[in-house]
Every structure is written in structure tokens, then in C-alpha cells.
Amino acid sequence: MAPAVGPGENDIPREHRAPRVLVVEDEPTVGGLIADVLRDEGMRVDVLCDGESALHRAEQEEYDLVICDLKMPGMDGQKFFQSLGLRRNPLQGHVLFVTGDVVAPRTQEFLERHRLPYVAKPFRVEELSRAVRGML
Amino acid sequence: MQQEPSYTEISVATGSKRPPGGRGELVLLCGQEDFCSEARSELQRRRKDLRIAAADGITGARRILGEQAPAVILAEERALAEVDGPWPARRQAIESGLLLLAGSAPVVWIGAAEQGAQVTLAAHSVAVDFVPRSALCLPAAITMVERRLRGSARSAPLDTPLGDVFPLGELRVDDLGFGEVLRHELNNPLTGILGNAELLLLEVRRGKLDLPPQTLKRLETITELAVHMREAVRQLSDRWEAAGRDLSGDKNKEAGQPHSPVRT
Numbered sequence: 001m002a003p004a005v006g007p008g009e010n011d012i013p014r015e016h017r018a019p020r021v022l023v024v025e026d027e028p029t030v031g032g033l034i035a036d037v038l039r040d041e042g043m044r045v046d047v048l049c050d051g052e053s054a055l056h057r058a059e060q061e062e063y064d065l066v067i068c069d070l071k072m073p074g075m076d077g078q079k080f081f082q083s084l085g086l087r088r089n090p091l092q093g094h095v096l097f098v099t100g101d102v103v104a105p106r107t108q109e110f111l112e113r114h115r116l117p118y119v120a121k122p123f124r125v126e127e128l129s130r131a132v133r134g135m136l
Numbered sequence: 137m138q139q140e141p142s143y144t145e146i147s148v149a150t151g152s153k154r155p156p157g158g159r160g161e162l163v164l165l166c167g168q169e170d171f172c173s174e175a176r177s178e179l180q181r182r183r184k185d186l187r188i189a190a191a192d193g194i195t196g197a198r199r200i201l202g203e204q205a206p207a208v209i210l211a212e213e214r215a216l217a218e219v220d221g222p223w224p225a226r227r228q229a230i231e232s233g234l235l236l237l238a239g240s241a242p243v244v245w246i247g248a249a250e251q252g253a254q255v256t257l258a259a260h261s262v263a264v265d266f267v268p269r270s271a272l273c274l275p276a277a278i279t280m281v282e283r284r285l286r287g288s289a290r291s292a293p294l295d296t297p298l299g300d301v302f303p304l305g306e307l308r309v310d311d312l313g314f315g316e317v318l319r320h321e322l323n324n325p326l327t328g329i330l331g332n333a334e335l336l337l338l339e340v341r342r343g344k345l346d347l348p349p350q351t352l353k354r355l356e357t358i359t360e361l362a363v364h365m366r367e368a369v370r371q372l373s374d375r376w377e378a379a380g381r382d383l384s385g386d387k388n389k390e391a392g393q394p395h396s397p398v399r400t
Contacts, residue, residue, distance in 0.1 A: 029328035100323030
């Protein structure tokens with residue numbers, strides 16, 4: 001007898017699917033923490049540790065939100081954001097930044113110029129959850 | 137008879153025993169020759185000055201570490217475990233291997249995603265980075281190696297006086313790079329401390345975790361102190377930036393946070 005087949009992921013309307021989030025963070029402890037918080041809220045989460053891999057993944061897969069660290073080796077958060085724009089990837093409008101260096105002039109200038117949402121590290125779990133829910 | 141794992145020195149420093157770890161020395165620990173070759177080529181392509189010593193298991197790595205003090209170690213799970221058998225035994229071997237290696241230098245290790253989640257001992261060490269095995273894991277691991285190499289250039293042994301690590305006497309207040317490094321080095325670990333403590337408290341409140349009252353109290357204390365440190369770091373950062381702006385004559389800009397559409 002053929003096994004029973006349930007509805008596939010693609011058969012479920014997007015608004016009824018669990019939100020899918022891509023976390024880009026080079027510090028494994030912080031990336032893992034963000035993933036734990038979001039999975040606990042029923043979201044599907046992938047974690048990558050650099051901008052290049054994230055850019056590649058964002059072109060292959062569908063995500064509802066990207067949570068991105070600003071300071072990373074190689075392609076940092078700013079370059080990742082700009083590369084999304086160059087590729088006209090609609091995810092560019094759904095990036096939440098996390099940064100531990102929010103007072104640095106270069107960081108401020110970037111966040112201000114694009115009016116980008118961000119959460120400052122170290123964040124409380126509730127701060128992160130609220131910011132993510134506000135963007136979904 | 138079990139064959140003793142071998143190791144190959146590709147190009148290592150010679151001379152005195154255990155020369156001080158330099159920014160250009162790495163121990164590569166691989167269980168499979170093809171992965172080892174790929175890693176070696178990629179590492180040398182990115183950093184031509186990198187000196188690499190390779191081993192195929194912990195025994196070989198110990199031998200290298202007896203003679204050198206590398207700046208970083210890149211290890212693959214198959215070489216860390218060195219034993220076949222059920223997962224609990226392998227996990228124990230991986231944890232022992234990681235602890236041993238991390239005593240000598242920061243370790244970046246590659247393994248299956250589910251293994252990384254279970255090797256908790258290593259995950260909580262600041263000297264160990266985990267990269268889940270995937271098609272892109274090697275470039276990601278090497279990026280982490282580079283980060284560790286950069287870190288080694290500005291780190292020093294724990295018994296080094298602070299003044300030797302950060303030459304405060306020579307530091308000008310408008311050298312904002314110092315503030316940037318300090319914020320990065322404090323805020324990332326603090327995020328981990330605060331977040332993990334809060335997640336544990338959440339589990340207790342939801343009845344998923346049962347802790348003795350005194351342990352719970354300790355967890356609450358960790359959370360409170362982490363929040364206190366967070367505020368202290370923010371205030372110091374603001375003052376540092378403001379002082380730098382005053383000296384550079386840019387008094388029009390106030391130190392502080394940019395717009396905060398989601399920051400609470």
C-alpha cells in the first residue's frame with residue numbers, strides 16, 4: 001500500500017506557514033541564541049556565519065526575514081544589504097540588523113541613511129522577539 | 137593492530153621548542169585526505185604567509201602542540217573523534233579532543249549540525265567555534281579561522297599585564313578604533329551570557345525545567361548583573377564617542393543611538 005502523503009510545504013499558503021528566518025551572524029554563540037529564541041516561537045530558522053553564503057542562500061531559498069550582524073569578516077552586514085539591493089532581491093526590505101557597535105559613527109550613518117531597523121547587542125530575549133514580530 | 141595516526145609537517149617553524157604562537161601558524165586536523173587537501177589549498181590561497189602543520193588525529197595534533205604554539209586550530213569531527221562506535225562514545229571523544237586542543241589555541245571545528253548542538257561543552261567555550269558541515273562549510277570555517285588569526289594579533293596570554301595588551305598610555309582618546317574593538321569584544325559575549333540565562337529562566341517559568349530555588353536565584357543574579365553590565369558598557373561607549381568628537385572638533389553631533397524603530 002502506498003504511504004499516505006500529507007500536504008507538502010509548498011501546498012500551504014504562505015500566510016499560513018511558519019515564518020522562515022535567515023540569521024547571518026559570525027559569532028556562533030549569538031547566532032545559536034537568536035535561532036533558539038525564534039525556533040521557540042515556532043519559526044523556521046537557518047543560521048549562516050558570513051555575508052557571501054547568506055547572499056547565495058537568499059537567492060536560492062524563500063525567507064520572510066533576514067536577521068543580520070553588521071560587523072562580520074569578509075562580506076559584512078552593509079555589503080550584504082547593498083548586494084541584496086543590487087540584485088533587486090525583495091528581501092532587502094526585510095532585514096533586521098543586530099549590532100554591538102551602535103554608537104560608532106559609521107554604523108550610525110549607515111542605519112540612519114537607510115532608516116534601517118536594528119536591535120542593539122546585548123539584547124533581552126523579549127526585545128529580539130518583539131522586533132522580529134513587528135517585522136513579520 | 138591499530139595503526140598510529142601520522143602527521144605531516146607541511147611547513148612549520150623549526151628551532152626552539154614551542155616558539156611563541158604567531159599570527160601565521162595553524163594546525164589542520166583532518167580525517168580525510170581529500171578534505172585536508174581542499175582545506176590546505178583554500179587556506180594557502182587566502183593567506184600566503186600561513187604556516188600549516190597537519191595531523192590526521194588527536195595523537196598527531198598533540199605531538200605538534202608539544203613543539204609549537206599555533207595561533208589557531210582547524211579540526212574536522214572525523215579526526216577529533218578517532219573512534220568508531222555509538223554516538224555517546226564519539227561525543228565524549230570529540231569533547232575531550234576539543235578541550236585538549238582549546239587549551240593550546242582557539243579551535244574552529246566542522247561537524248554535522250546535530251553533533252554541534254549536542255557537544256555542549258565546546259559550544260560554551262569562548263575558544264571554540266563550530267561550523268555545521270555543508271557544501272559551504274569550508275569557506276565559512278576558513279572565514280572563522282581568519283577572524284581568530286586577526287584576534288591572535290591583538291590578544292595576549294592571560295598573565296600579560298593589561299597595559300601590554302592595550303597600551304593605554306599611548307592611546308589617544310580620538311583613536312575610536314579602540315572603543316570599537318572594546319564594544320565588539322564585550323557585547324558579543326555579554327549577548328550570549330544574558331540571552332542564555334534568560335532562555336533558561338523562560339524554560340523554568342514554562343515548567344519545562346525544574347531547578348532548585350537557590351540555583352534559580354543564581355540564574356536570576358546572572359541575568360541582573362548582565363543587564364547591569366550592558367548599561368555600563370553603553371554608557372562608557374557613549375562617553376568614549378563623545379570625548380572623541382569633542383577632541384576632533386565635531387561638536388555638532390551628539391553621542392548616542394541612531395533612530396530606533398524597533399529598539400526597545
